Amino acid sequence: MYPPKQPNLIRVIDLETTGSAPPAHAVLEIGWQDVALGKDGRWELYGEGGARFVNPGRPIPPITQAIHHILEEDVADAPWFHDIARPILDPWPRRIALAAHRASFEQQFCTPALTHGADWICTWKCALRLWPDSPSFSNQVLRYWRKPEGLDHQRGLPVHRAFPDAYVTAHHLRDMLNEASVEQLVEWSSQPGLLPRVRYGPDRGKEWREIDNESLAKFLTDRDEDVRFTAETELARRRVGGAIGRDVADWLLL
Incomplete structure (x- = not known):
């Protein structure tokens, strides 16, 4: 058996x-x-x-x-x-x-x-x-x-x-x-970690979709790879037309 x-x-x-x-x-x-x-x-x-x-x-x-x-x-x-x-x-x-x-x-x-x-x-x-x-x-x-x-x-x-x-x-x-x-x-x-909320700074504790364009742009060059990845992911969401809109992407890439 x-x-x-x-x-x-x-x-x-x-x-x-x-x-x-x-x-x-x-x-x-x-x-x-x-x-x-x-x-x-x-x-x-x-x-x-x-x-x-x-x-x-x-x-x-x-x-x-x-x-x-x-x-x-x-x-x-x-x-x-x-x-x-x-x-x-x-x-x-x-x-x-x-x-x-x-x-x-x-x-x-x-x-x-x-x-x-x-x-x-x-x-x-x-x-x-x-x-x-x-x-x-x-x-x-x-x-x-x-x-x-x-x-x-x-x-x-x-x-x-x-x-x-x-x-x-x-x-x-x-x-x-x-x-x-x-x-x-x-x-x-x-992949790097996809953070639900901002870790530090004036927007600490906010969801990423809540922060303004200028703040998001600063996080794109952060030294922390999880922060960079999350900011890039939020940028991609806005690029295809999220809650804030498609026009945001062109502004961020300038």
């Missing part, structure tokens, strides 16, 4: 590290939680997930210890990241994609060589598109604003530890997948 067929899955990853810039910084802990397509055609959490400590091969700065509270003695006898990363990042049955909240951070450490060239879904970028009314888009704000069904409060604690954070992110991903296709989430994740 054949064993039951295992579903394809998306694996949510969360890392705790010594800092944000490899190779100067390294991984301390990797956590994961899978999401799979159920028999009823709805996505759901799958399996128990897990976490592993990792020896970073360097001291842990106090400023990062204050965030995740991982001690050097916790990881002194742990394996190296490259010795455990590949089976975690590329599990059997083969996963469709990897996911993380602000996935660009995890992607710095989880390189294509370790992920077998996996596609990534960034739940932060997708939340901007699907839930633009959220007061903020951090993993934890989304948790308490949305109150995802089935999320066990204690299992999602403490924050800033690899498994609890992956577990919370997996609930966001599950709900996203039940609103949009895998392909759509991957496409959004491959």
Whole structure:
């Protein structure tokens, strides 16, 4: 008798590290939680997930210890990241994609060589598109604003530890997948973030369609790629005739 067929899955990853810039910084802990397509055609959490400590091969700065509270003695006898990363990042049955909240951070450490060239879904970028009314888009704000069904409060604690954070992110991903296709989430994740509201300046907090032409033009050369992308997208909307009108585009391009 054949064993039951295992579903394809998306694996949510969360890392705790010594800092944000490899190779100067390294991984301390990797956590994961899978999401799979159920028999009823709805996505759901799958399996128990897990976490592993990792020896970073360097001291842990106090400023990062204050965030995740991982001690050097916790990881002194742990394996190296490259010795455990590949089976975690590329599990059997083969996963469709990897996911993380602000996935660009995890992607710095989880390189294509370790992920077998996996596609990534960034739940932060997708939340901007699907839930633009959220007061903020951090993993934890989304948790308490949305109150995802089935999320066990204690299992999602403490924050800033690899498994609890992956577990919370997996609930966001599950709900996203039940609103949009895998392909759509991957496409959004491959682009800069589309910000629902202006982040700073005199128009802070306004929706982009609410700001005037002169303000929009200034954001087109902003140093932040998410701000530039959002301003360019709003310009394109106005170019084809949005709420303000088609004539705006010619003025902005002067």
